[in-house]
Structure formats: structure tokens, C-alpha cells
Amino acid sequence: MSEKLSLKQGKQLVQLARKSIEYSLASGFRLGEACDNKQLLEERGIFVTLHTFPGKELRGCIGMPYAMKPLWNAVLEMAVEAAIHDPRFSPMTGKELGKTIVEVSVLTQPEKILCERKKLPKFVKIGEDGLIIQRGNHSGLLLPQVAKEQKWDAEEFLNQCCVKAELMKNMWQSTETKVFKFQAQIFSEVEPKGEIEEA
Numbered sequence: 001m002s003e004k005l006s007l008k009q010g011k012q013l014v015q016l017a018r019k020s021i022e023y024s025l026a027s028g029f030r031l032g033e034a035c036d037n038k039q040l041l042e043e044r045g046i047f048v049t050l051h052t053f054p055g056k057e058l059r060g061c062i063g064m065p066y067a068m069k070p071l072w073n074a075v076l077e078m079a080v081e082a083a084i085h086d087p088r089f090s091p092m093t094g095k096e097l098g099k100t101i102v103e104v105s106v107l108t109q110p111e112k113i114l115c116e117r118k119k120l121p122k123f124v125k126i127g128e129d130g131l132i133i134q135r136g137n138h139s140g141l142l143l144p145q146v147a148k149e150q151k152w153d154a155e156e157f158l159n160q161c162c163v164k165a166e167l168m169k170n171m172w173q174s175t176e177t178k179v180f181k182f183q184a185q186i187f188s189e190v191e192p193k194g195e196i197e198e199a
Contacts, residue, residue: 010104013027041072130144
């Protein structure tokens, strides 16, 4: 299991995400930035989330749930994807970025929840666990902070993850549906280009 990141490392990742978006919006190219920190070069799952400021409305969120790339490279890539290629939103402009909060979530490896279906909600800790639901070609993921922000209980969190996977709400109750949970370290700007905190 990977060690937790320090706040200093988290700040580096959030600053990197913003820098990557700024560079791409200004030039149309991807930023190439070297890193010599061994821990930031470990392969980890990550998500970059963008929120409007003030108001904190979602403006983009894209990532990779599984450890497929070095953390540093994944942040460089996913930051631009969240700003420009989230299909739910139009591509971000440079002016918009100045009114946007950047957040980076560093994920633990997802673990399959093995229990009786009706007991599943008891194995989900709101505010700590994120969820992945898979069934056939359908897959949906919700980060831990989403349930907390939406004030969902564990059952509603499972329901909404099914909706994200484009399944019926109660499909988590079926034994053919795979349910995974993971945790995340969340680092976020308090205001655009401002102080960075760990949630």
C-alpha cells in the first residue's frame, strides 16, 4: 500500500494541475514537467476536479481510478482532460480558469466489497469511501467527497453510483453487480490560485 502524501506534496500536485491547464489553454500543447520526487512518481489512481468560485459548482472532473501512470504524469494529463474534455461541459477558457478552484484526489487501490448484498451499506463509510460500480459494460465512480457534499447516506450513495453507471438505482443489490470502494487524499485550493488545504 502506498504511503500517504504530505501536504507539501499535495500542494505540488494542485499547483502542477493548474500550471498544466494554464499552459494548455494558452498554447494548445501539453506541458512537459519533470519530477524527481520518488513518491510522486509512484503509479496511483487520481482525479482532478474543477469548481467555480464562488459557489463551488462542478466545472469538470476526470481521472483514472486505477494505478496506470506515475502520479505526476497522471495529474499533468487529467488536469487538461477535466478542463477541456469533460463531455458534460464546454471547454474551459483562460478567463474562466481565473475563477476556478483546482482539486486533486489521490486514490487508494479499489477493493471489492464482499458481503451479503443487503448488508452493503454497512460497509460504506460516508466521507471516507468512494465507490465504483460495475455491471457488464457499465461502470460508474463517485469520489468520497461527493456523498458528503450531497448529504447522502450509504444506501443513497450506492443508488447514485448506479445512476452514474447508467443502471437502475437499486442494481447494487444484484449479485451480478460488482461494488468496489476506495479512499482518497483530497487537496484543494481554498480560492483560485490561493492557499491549498487537505480535506
